[in-house]
Amino acid sequence: MCSSRQILTILRETExxxxxxxxxxIVQGIFNIQISFFIYRENYRLLKRNLKSNYNDIETITSNNQKRAHFQKKIIKDLHNxxxxxxxxxxxxxxxxxxxxNDFHCFMKELRNYLVHQDHIPLISKLKYNQLEQKRFESFNTFFFNEYLDKQIEExxxxNGLKKAKLFIHKIGNEPSLNEILTSYDEKLNEFYKKLxxxxxxxxxxxxxxxxQEINSLNIKLKNCNLNIDTHSPLTEAKLKYLKLLLKNKETA
Known part of the structure; x- marks a missing residue:
């Protein structure tokens, strides 16, 4: 059991x-990166979840125009975010x-700008069949987006980002799968995040x-005085565990 004097000493030391x-x-900088990427990832997961929900509802592709219009609005919001x-x-x-x-990100940036100006994304629901399954996906018709880019380039x-966006459209074709575009973009962004x-x-x-080592030493002193680590330590136990994992990954890379 620590005396009041000892408790004040360890608290002053940690502060x-x-x-x-x-x-x-430096560690706080790492967590700032993590939080910013987490915000993107949560938006991305919501977008993918809403796309999947739509794929499982055949009514939006066959008969219910009102339902499909609502789906379009949700996708525009989620894609923009x-x-x-x-x-x-x-x-x-x-x-x-x-x-x-790079041309991929320039394409995504200009797609966001297009959504802001047009409040519409030309999606075409398609079905693909093979021996094992029926697969549904949203094809993104790039014709009107291309026209938009031409006007922006003229103005x-x-x-250069406008020209790079057009260059990327030439690579993916006129009716690429929206889901494949999003997945590929997320993979590249995730790779950049990990490298960073x-x-x-x-x-x-x-x-x-x-x-x-220094924080472990401070935490031992805090525990000996029955002081909460997450409240008083320079790093919470969860953050310290994450930092140790990053260091271990570096050692085994």
């Missing part, structure tokens, strides 16, 4: 550590603009290993 540790600021949150993540963390300026000839995190871990590996 001083929290304010002075540069390594702790997904692309906007992805762009927010990239604008803040893609310092070298390696992802921001803003110096915006691991680059930080690699750059500060030794310092972060030492940070874990």
């Amino acid at each position: 001083d550590f929290r304010e002075s540790s540069n390594e702790l600021k 997904t692309i906007t949150s992805a762009r927010s993540f990239l604008e803040y963390f893609d310092k070298e603009k390696s992802f921001l300026e 803003y000839p110096k915006r 995190i691991m680059n930080i871990i690699s750059a500060y590996y030794t310092a972060l290993k030492n940070l874990v």
Whole structure:
């Protein structure tokens, strides 16, 4: 059992550590990246979930125009939120603009702008059959989007992103699967996110290993005084566990 004096001493020690540790600021930067990516991922999951729900409801493809109009509105909202949150993540963390300026992201960015201006996305529900299953998907008709890009290029000839978006359309064709576009974009964004995190871990590996040891030492003192770790430690137990996992992944990479 700790005395009041001992409790005040360990609390002061943890507070001083929290304010002075540069390594702790690096870890906070990692969690800022994680939170921003989480916001995008939640929007993406909702969009995929609503698409899947629509695929399972054959009525929206055969007879119920009102239901399909409602589905279109939901998809427009979810698609806009997904692309906007992805762009927010990239604008803040893609310092070298390696992802921001590639033709895939330029296509997604301009698709979001198109949705804002047109409040419509030309989707065509299709069915594919094989020996095992019937597969339904939403095909994205790029004709009107292409026309929109042509007008934008004419009005803003110096915006290279518009030309890159058109270049990407040439790659995917006139009626690509919306689901495949979204899945591919998420895979590339997830790859960028993981690389971003691991680059930080690699750059500060030794310092972060030492940070874990220092926090473990502080946590032992907190526990000895029956003080809650998540309340008083510089890192909650969940965050410390995640940091240890990142360091372990670096060791086994």
